[in-house]
Amino acid sequence: MTIVIIGGFIIQIPQIPILEQTARNIFFHVPMWMAMYAMFLTSCIYSIRYLNSPEMRFDIKAESAANVGIVFGICGLLTGSLWARFTWGTWWTFAEPKMNLAALALMIYVAYFVLRSAFDDEEKRAKIAAVYNIFAVTTIPFLLYVVPRQLTSLHPGADGNPAFSEITAVELRYILYPAMIGFIALSFWIYDIVHRYKTVQYRTENS
């Protein structure tokens, strides 16, 4: 049932009308990050629920959500890099805070999986991973919103400006918001598949 509802949202993605030049990247690059935030937030919520009541299903959900979040983060980073190459003239620059801090945020989540693989005992792994995950999610708003806004940068959302509100044209927003909803829904759908796979795997290993 959930899949049917979410599937309805996904249909919105192909309907994105194509306007003009690279400004259209906003429909793809920005929703990637929004999907990543959604996934990391879901992951954090399940980590908290796991600590509240230690059941393995919450841990599995938190792990799957973080996994899908990283995939979307990588998409966002790669698309941002390609976009930067043809508008700023370089693949990667260390003078650009948002770029580097986004990479750092992804590293923090990669470390989450490294940490998980370091434990053999399931309960212990789940508990420590949950605590680390809650720590990791608190760094995200600082790394991607607070700090980049204090620094000078070519990326929108620097120097105390909002990334998009007055600046973004109205026509862009008609497509941007459905695209965000669409990609977030897509991320939840993928998360659901991954989580179902992991649940089945967990059951077969423990039966």
Next chain:
Amino acid sequence: MQEDSVGVVDTLTQVYSDKWTGAEQFNETNPLLTFMYSNDLIYVVLGVTLIIWCVLLFFMFRVDKKVSSLEDKLNSE
């Protein structure tokens, strides 16, 4: 006056200025780059969507593979 003092202090620019090639790369031309810059950079958008498509597809293939191996395991049991 001020330019002079900057010139004295700023030794880095002289040494490294020819190494800061980031901005210069923009003028570089080869068939691929001219293709990418054609039609108001539209192919950049194509590239961006292709990246997303490929990464997601790769991820889904990996999940698919894992599910298949799990199925094999369950069937053989």
